[in-house]
């Protein structure tokens with residue numbers, strides 16, 4: 001970086017022959033004074049491995065160019081976006097198959113459709129699936145700085161669009177949570193807490209739409225909490241294989257749910273004789289089903305029921321800690337551009353409310 005003064009003219013900037021950087025006049029102030037490393041810092045080079053070095057340099061410069069085009073100021077922001085944004089978009093695209101109703105019936109964990117076909121849950125699960133998948137894909141554009149700085153109107157429209165989809169989508173998911181994975185209390189409570197966290201953060205982000213520093217933090221939380229279900233699924237996948245190996249875990253099922261999955265009354269009576277009691281409605285009899293991933297659909301579903309709540313709580317915990325850590329680590333970089341000046345965090349409380357265009 002060669003230009004340090006905010007008063008440096010465009011002509012002086014051009015005279016340096018440096019690539020055009022719209023933030024150059026104040027970039028040195030923001031990065032150096034605030035202890036951030038120069039984005040253009042040279043990668044240490046080893047004289048022993050010239051071929052690896054040049055390939056690595058090529059990748060690094062592509063990375064830097066893309067990062068610069070998208071408007072990221074910090075070295076690792078693009079990488080973080082690729083990893084976490086990629087996980088969100090990848091998950092949404094992977095689950096997009098569930099937008100086909102027959103797939104929800106056939107491909108959700110065995111026993112789920114027993115409940116989701118009912119009048120309360122059928123519209124809500126589809127509302128949840130459609131709205132969250134679309135919101136999840138579009139949410140990623142909110143994190144591209146170039147859009148925020150150069151096309152603020154697009155950021156605003158897309159932001160409202162995502163929230164209009166996300167909030168009802170999460171409410172739908174939270175209603176379905178009453179019966180998801182057998183309505184097991186562990187997962188029910190996890191879903192309720194998660195749904196409340198997401199809706200609360202989204203509302204706080206909306207209320208602080210003009211205080212961009214606070215807005216950024218609440219919206220980061222909203223999206224991070226929304227992604228906790230992805231981590232929950234991963235945790236549940238690991239846990240279900242572990243408990244299956246251990247072999248001593250069970251989930252409680254109603255006999256009518258078991259009949260719905262096995263579709264064979266004799267098989268149900270043989271495997272779970274309690275279900276064959278005469279004069280008692282199968283909906284009132286509960287039996288323990290062994291959790292095992294390698295036997296049949298029923299036992300596999302039992303392994304999911306036994307582990308999903310725990311996975312959800314682990315996901316919630318990881319995402320809360322992760323996002324608060326990230327917010328604190330990036331506190332210094334979270335500055336506003338007001339004209340040619342980046343506004344420091346200390347100024348926030350004194351600063352008059354400003355239009356979102358300022359950042």
Ligand code: HEM
Pocket residue numbers: 091092095096098108109112128129132133136170173174176177180181191192194195198225226227229
């Ligand atoms: C971008 C985020 C999300 C997407 C794309 C998404 C998508 C889906 C999809 C496609 C299903 C159908 C079942 C399956 O595919 O396995 C589903 C199920 C469900 N989701 Fe979400 N979801 C998201 C976040 C959430 C959140 C934050 C909550 C809780 C507040 C939630 C609650 C539920 C519930 C309770 C079910 C039923 C569980 C099951 O039977 O599989 N989801 N979700």
